[in-house]
Amino acid sequence: MANIAQATREESATPFQRGIKEALYAGAISFGLFFLFIGLRTDQNIRNELILVPRWGLLASVVALVMAGRFLYVAYGQPFMAKQKIVDVASGLLPDSVATRFFRLPYFIAALVAVVLLFVLAGSLDSIFGPVLAGYLRFFRALAIIYALASVMFYFRAFIQAHFSALGIGVLVAYPIVVVVALTLISGSMAGGFQGSLKWVDNFGIQILIYVMLAWGLNIVVGLAGLLDLGYVAFYAVGAYAYALLATQLGWSFWILLPVAGIMAAFWGVMLGFPVLRLRGDYLAIVTLAFGEIIRLVLINWREVTNGAAGISGIPKVSFFGLMSFNVSDPNYIAKVLGIAQSGAYYKIFLYYLILGLALLTAFVTIRLRRMPVGRAWEALREDEIACRSLGINTTTTKLTAFATGAMFGGFAGSFFAARQGFVSPESFVFLESAIILAIVVLGGMGSLVGIAVAAAVMIGGTEILREMEFLKAVFGQDFTPELYRMLLFGMAMVIVMLWKPRGFVGSREPTAFLHERKAVSGAFTKEGHG
Amino acid sequence: MTAGKSLLDIRGVETYYGNIRALNGVDVTVNEGEIVALIGANGAGKSTLMMTIFGTPRARRGTITFGGTDITDLPTHEIARLRIAQSPEGRRIFPRMTVMENLQMGASLDNLKFFDEDVEKVFALFPRLKERIAQRGGTLSGGEQQMLSIGRALMARPKLLLLDEPSLGLAPLIVKQIFDAIRELNRTQGLTVFLVEQNAFGALKLATRGYVMVNGVVTMSGTGKDLLADPEVRAAYLEGGRH
Numbered sequence: 165m166a167n168i169a170q171a172t173r174e175e176s177a178t179p180f181q182r183g184i185k186e187a188l189y190a191g192a193i194s195f196g197l198f199f200l201f202i203g204l205r206t207d208q209n210i211r212n213e214l215i216l217v218p219r220w221g222l223l224a225s226v227v228a229l230v231m232a233g234r235f236l237y238v239a240y241g242q243p244f245m246a247k248q249k250i251v252d253v254a255s256g257l258l259p260d261s262v263a264t265r266f267f268r269l270p271y272f273i274a275a276l277v278a279v280v281l282l283f284v285l286a287g288s289l290d291s292i293f294g295p296v297l298a299g300y301l302r303f304f305r306a307l308a309i310i311y312a313l314a315s316v317m318f319y320f321r322a323f324i325q326a327h328f329s330a331l332g333i334g335v336l337v338a339y340p341i342v343v344v345v346a347l348t349l350i351s352g353s354m355a356g357g358f359q360g361s362l363k364w365v366d367n368f369g370i371q372i373l374i375y376v377m378l379a380w381g382l383n384i385v386v387g388l389a390g391l392l393d394l395g396y397v398a399f400y401a402v403g404a405y406a407y408a409l410l411a412t413q414l415g416w417s418f419w420i421l422l423p424v425a426g427i428m429a430a431f432w433g434v435m436l437g438f439p440v441l442r443l444r445g446d447y448l449a450i451v452t453l454a455f456g457e458i459i460r461l462v463l464i465n466w467r468e469v470t471n472g473a474a475g476i477s478g479i480p481k482v483s484f485f486g487l488m489s490f491n492v493s494d495p496n497y498i499a500k501v502l503g504i505a506q507s508g509a510y511y512k513i514f515l516y517y518l519i520l521g522l523a524l525l526t527a528f529v530t531i532r533l534r535r536m537p538v539g540r541a542w543e544a545l546r547e548d549e550i551a552c553r554s555l556g557i558n559t560t561t562t563k564l565t566a567f568a569t570g571a572m573f574g575g576f577a578g579s580f581f582a583a584r585q586g587f588v589s590p591e592s593f594v595f596l597e598s599a600i601i602l603a604i605v606v607l608g609g610m611g612s613l614v615g616i617a618v619a620a621a622v623m624i625g626g627t628e629i630l631r632e633m634e635f636l637k638a639v640f641g642q643d644f645t646p647e648l649y650r651m652l653l654f655g656m657a658m659v660i661v662m663l664w665k666p667r668g669f670v671g672s673r674e675p676t677a678f679l680h681e682r683k684a685v686s687g688a689f690t691k692e693g694h695g
Numbered sequence: 696m697t698a699g700k701s702l703l704d705i706r707g708v709e710t711y712y713g714n715i716r717a718l719n720g721v722d723v724t725v726n727e728g729e730i731v732a733l734i735g736a737n738g739a740g741k742s743t744l745m746m747t748i749f750g751t752p753r754a755r756r757g758t759i760t761f762g763g764t765d766i767t768d769l770p771t772h773e774i775a776r777l778r779i780a781q782s783p784e785g786r787r788i789f790p791r792m793t794v795m796e797n798l799q800m801g802a803s804l805d806n807l808k809f810f811d812e813d814v815e816k817v818f819a820l821f822p823r824l825k826e827r828i829a830q831r832g833g834t835l836s837g838g839e840q841q842m843l844s845i846g847r848a849l850m851a852r853p854k855l856l857l858l859d860e861p862s863l864g865l866a867p868l869i870v871k872q873i874f875d876a877i878r879e880l881n882r883t884q885g886l887t888v889f890l891v892e893q894n895a896f897g898a899l900k901l902a903t904r905g906y907v908m909v910n911g912v913v914t915m916s917g918t919g920k921d922l923l924a925d926p927e928v929r930a931a932y933l934e935g936g937r938h
Contacts, residue, residue, distance in 0.1 A: 543796075554783060
């Protein structure tokens with residue numbers, strides 16, 4: 165009886181009242197949570213004593229922010245979303261979706277005008293509006309650009325969805341060219357264009373593609389074969405050190421050492437695979453985690469070979485298939501051969517296409533393997549190991565091939581990483597890297613190549629973009645460093661995606677076997693609770 | 696009924712889970728072309744016997760021979776390669792893979808030469824599966840999953856089909872469909888079937904011969920008809936009341 169009375173009172177409360185109530189709850193919870201995290205800070209005073217610095221103002225503003233957010237969500241957000249699902253009686257139609265209301269032609273034109281205006285005035289913004297307001301205006305300009313691009317994508321959404329893979333590859337291939345051309349036009353000189361492209365090609369392009377490749381490699385082990393591997397970075401490390409050591413000691417070329425690094429990583433994949441054959445789930449995760457740490461500790465402590473924590477430097481660059489080199493001092497330096505101006509950008513652009521090629525190779529092999537007996541056996545192994553065995557599948561070799569194949573691509577990526585950095589040290593191969601790669605695989609939707617690529621672009625690109633947020637200093641003060649918040653944003657993004665799309669960005673699984681015609685499995689089937 | 700030569704021979708098999716003895720010296724023979732049913736109460740060891748044939752868990756004593764080959768100590772996947780197929784307890788289909796992919800997994804021993812032909816045979820037997828061809832295994836109904844499990848086993852072109860409780864949790868009409876399909880397979884293709892069931896009436900009606908298992912020992916055996924008529928079997932498994 166008491167329950168029923170409670171329920172009716174709950175229903176009779178207006179959203180506004182409920183909003184206030186829930187805001188108070190949220191405020192109490194966040195106060196309890198953040199009291200120690202934010203309210204108090206330990207510091208050293210002048211005599212090196214530990215003291216507590218209270219930060220009540222900051223605590224109050226964080227709690228107020230949480231309360232306001234909860235209130236707005238319950239009082240306005242939830243009723244709005246509920247209304248979206250109610251059909252209009254007169255017309256029998258659902259209300260326009262939020263997206264169609266958000267992306268409208270007048271807004272799009274306004275955004276374009278704003279962008280053009282702000283670019284024209286770019287040089288004189290500071291003098292007209294003062295530095296603070298100019299910072300905001302630059303932020304606004306960035307938002308307007310994003311809005312305009314999003315509008316275009318929204319307008320062509322059906323086309324984009326239908327040709328996503330082809331478009332994606334096209335964009336990736338064109339990306340460095342577009343960047344160089346755009347920056348040449350802006351700066352007015354070819355050299356300026358190449359110089360300016362360094363950041364975009366290297367920090368964004370190459371960095372993201374390395375993670376795409378690593379995540380696609382791990383996807384074979386985790387997404388297809390269902391073997392939870394928390395130590396994937398170990399194979400990355402094996403590949404990187406294999407190239408670093410063999411190239412510096414023996415002077416072999418990258419093109420010979422790339423397969424060698426892959427084979428060595430695959431060998432270590434099998435070495436890890438043997439002891440963990442009987443393990444599954446949590447236990448497997450722990451052992452692979454330990455394996456990743458063992459490799460890192462060996463790299464730190466085996467000083468005679470790996471030079472310990474100091475790492476290996478002076479790793480040779482990749483050559484253009486032995487025809488041209490990217491070292492300025494070499495006689496066959498690319499700029500001398502082609503008769504163009506010297507620039508470091510050529511090497512970066514070449515590396516970009518190299519990692520793009522390696523990543524696409526990973527994707528191609530994964531797609532092909534899924535349609536072959538071994539790939540199908542991996543997926544079946546993920547679903548039910550006992551059933552697999554009673555169908556005559558040798559689960560031992562199936563698991564080992566999954567570990568070896570995944571590790572091989574990790575090794576490829578590792579040797580690329582060593583060649584790109586010119587320096588490797590155990591610092592680069594910590595557990596956090598494994599966690600990030602695994603997070604990308606899970607966020608993208610285990611087994612989905614497209615989803616994983618999108619997740620990598622969002623997660624890695626997003627953290628790189630934080631470095632570009634200099635204008636935030638105008639808002640939060642000069643000692644504000646946005647990069648420090650990348651892990652916070654990473655975590656928040658994961659929570660949000662997992663709440664809204666628990667199976668990742670792309671949760672559906674592409675079937676691989678067909679009788680006569682291809683039929684896609686609709687999303688409705690993927691929502692059910694198995695697997 | 697013409698009893699062919701013995702295909703599966705289980706002699707004095709003892710199986711343990713840790714220190715608990717689940718099978719206590721079981722003797723069962725399945726001859727070529729027969730449908731043999733094994734009935735018994737919960738926990739009698741029926742499913743354990745099924746699993747022991749496949750080597751998980753292994754028999755600690757006794758021998759299991761299949762077509763003259765001793766398979767007692769063979770790894771599970773090699774036993775399957777001798778063309779023993781199993782529709783295991785709880786069906787164990789691959790839930791995220793489509794019906795077609797599940798069937799393909801069943802044929803993973805072959806070089807797909809007979810694949811199209813075999814798929815059509817399975818669809819002829821279970822037309823429902825053809826309607827569900829691109830659907831995920833996990834989204835099928837219980838009866839369809841059972842059909843898929845049997846269909847997947849058939850894709851391996853087995854000499855012996857092991858069925859563990861094919862009627863479990865299914866509506867009587869579906870049970871009848873599945874039993875009809877088993878009878879059909881046996882009659883037209885001469886497939887040998889070894890069947891474990893709690894549904895004693897249906898199983899014994901279907902079977903050429905039957906065994907009754909109590910507490911890890913076979914206590915009775917005979918033709919399906921004889922067992923159906925036996926007063927003790929009737930009292931224990933058909934009419935209820937006494938255990």
